[in-house]
Amino acid sequence: MTENLARSQQLLRFYPKAYREERGEEIVATLQDAAEARVPRASLSDQISVALYGVRVRLGLTSETMFGKALDIAAIPGLVMGAFFGVYLLISGELPVVNSRFFYPDFGPFLTVGPLFYLVWILGVVVVFEWPQYRRRIAGVCMTLTIVGELLAKLAHRNPNIWEIAILVSLGLPSLLAPDVYVTRRRVLPSLCVGLATFATLFFVSGSSVNPGFFNSFYWSGTYEIARHQPYVDVFLLALFAGLWITKRREVAGATLILASPWIIVGVAYPMSLKYLKVDTLNVIALIAWAAGMALIVTTSRYRPRPPASVEQSPLSSGS
Amino acid sequence: MIKEMREPTFLVLATLAEGKRHGYAIIQGVASLSEGEIEIKAGTLYAMLDRLTFDGVIASAGEEVVDGRLRRYYELTSDGTTLLGEESKRRVKVSNIALRRLRFVGGFA
Numbered sequence: 310m311t312e313n314l315a316r317s318q319q320l321l322r323f324y325p326k327a328y329r330e331e332r333g334e335e336i337v338a339t340l341q342d343a344a345e346a347r348v349p350r351a352s353l354s355d356q357i358s359v360a361l362y363g364v365r366v367r368l369g370l371t372s373e374t375m376f377g378k379a380l381d382i383a384a385i386p387g388l389v390m391g392a393f394f395g396v397y398l399l400i401s402g403e404l405p406v407v408n409s410r411f412f413y414p415d416f417g418p419f420l421t422v423g424p425l426f427y428l429v430w431i432l433g434v435v436v437v438f439e440w441p442q443y444r445r446r447i448a449g450v451c452m453t454l455t456i457v458g459e460l461l462a463k464l465a466h467r468n469p470n471i472w473e474i475a476i477l478v479s480l481g482l483p484s485l486l487a488p489d490v491y492v493t494r495r496r497v498l499p500s501l502c503v504g505l506a507t508f509a510t511l512f513f514v515s516g517s518s519v520n521p522g523f524f525n526s527f528y529w530s531g532t533y534e535i536a537r538h539q540p541y542v543d544v545f546l547l548a549l550f551a552g553l554w555i556t557k558r559r560e561v562a563g564a565t566l567i568l569a570s571p572w573i574i575v576g577v578a579y580p581m582s583l584k585y586l587k588v589d590t591l592n593v594i595a596l597i598a599w600a601a602g603m604a605l606i607v608t609t610s611r612y613r614p615r616p617p618a619s620v621e622q623s624p625l626s627s628g629s
Numbered sequence: 630m631i632k633e634m635r636e637p638t639f640l641v642l643a644t645l646a647e648g649k650r651h652g653y654a655i656i657q658g659v660a661s662l663s664e665g666e667i668e669i670k671a672g673t674l675y676a677m678l679d680r681l682t683f684d685g686v687i688a689s690a691g692e693e694v695v696d697g698r699l700r701r702y703y704e705l706t707s708d709g710t711t712l713l714g715e716e717s718k719r720r721v722k723v724s725n726i727a728l729r730r731l732r733f734v735g736g737f738a
Binding site for chain 2: 343361489
């Protein structure tokens with residue numbers, strides 16, 4: 310057995326057993342053909358792509374599964390939700406702090422790099438509406454810049470807080486994980502509806518204002534207010550999920566659950582991170598319901614062997 | 630809103646329009662049609678084949694063992710043929726409009 314053949318066969322371990330049995334030999338043959346014809350570097354990239362696709366099949370992240378379809382639906386609305394969250398943080402996080410310098414010149418300064426992150430996300434949304442097929446790259450750029458920027462900002466004790474950034478970054482994950490599809494839909498209207506709903510909900514839960522002063526800003530108590538009001542939002546989100554699921558709009562239900570993830574998780578994780586805050590029982594119940602819903606989607610998306618398809622002869626393919 | 634088929638998918642279907650092909654032959658066909666511009670990786674190819682098979686655009690068309698390697702062949706289904714035909718017509722139509730406009734402004738012979 311050649312080294313190349315052995316390596317190709319090892320790559321099949323990334324795939325679930327059923328897939329391996331169905332397609333394994335075929336993939337190895339293609340890899341070997343490619344390795345013979347291509348330069349070593351190209352052959353390595355073939356192997357990496359086969360391994361990555363194996364991980365996708367194993368996790369149910371392909372375009373045929375419910376998880377994959379839900380991620381596809383959630384991808385661009387997730388980025389838009391991030392941009393609207395950014396706009397909200399500009400208004401309720403940054404403006405009060407800027408205003409405080411006018412009213413209380415001796416108080417502060419509260420240095421921040423937040424506007425730079427939010428601008429990246431807003432620009433990201435403009436670009437993704439124009440070129441939706443590049444949503445994965447756009448999300449990758451937004452997420453990387455935000456994470457690296459936040460790490461650098463924290464070294465110099467600058468705003469924003471890690472919680473806001475964690476929510477923002479997680480909203481790019483659906484775009485990063487969503488499978489490739491024939492046509493990447495822009496989903497402008499649903500995305501804007503999701504963004505506006507997020508914006509309105511944040512106003513509702515965090516009692517935002519543009520009153521001057523750091524203690525009026527979202528950076529001071531916004532995440533706490535999100536966690537405190539989260540049960541109302543959770544009830545709505547889970548009821549929406551259940552309604553969509555029952556009415557058989559299951560991919561949209563899955564997308565709803567995916568987009569709800571950071572908010573539901575923060576509702577529990579934020580109070581848990583602080584000794585003086587108690588975790589709301591309703592938030593814990595919502596988290597359990599969310600986990601059950603996600604488990605349902607992931608389980609439904611597991612790879613299952615397909616029955617052999619009957620080949621209908623196409624008029625174009627009569628001569629091979 | 631424009632709904633266009635992405636280029637690699639179009640090229641895979643165009644390769645299969647010539648007849649049934651196995652995995653690596655499809656990769657070669659795409660490279661040839663795109664004059665080397667698009668090189669599909671093996672993992673990407675199987676993601677596309679799975680998706681197109683699931684959607685009933687292509688189907689498995691038999692297999693054989695050549696030099697100890699299993700070759701599974703794929704071909705267009707009737708739906709796939711229709712889809713490719715429609716997409717090709719759309720592309721020709723857009724290209725013709727573009728060429729007519731370029732000629733009108735004297736930018737293209």
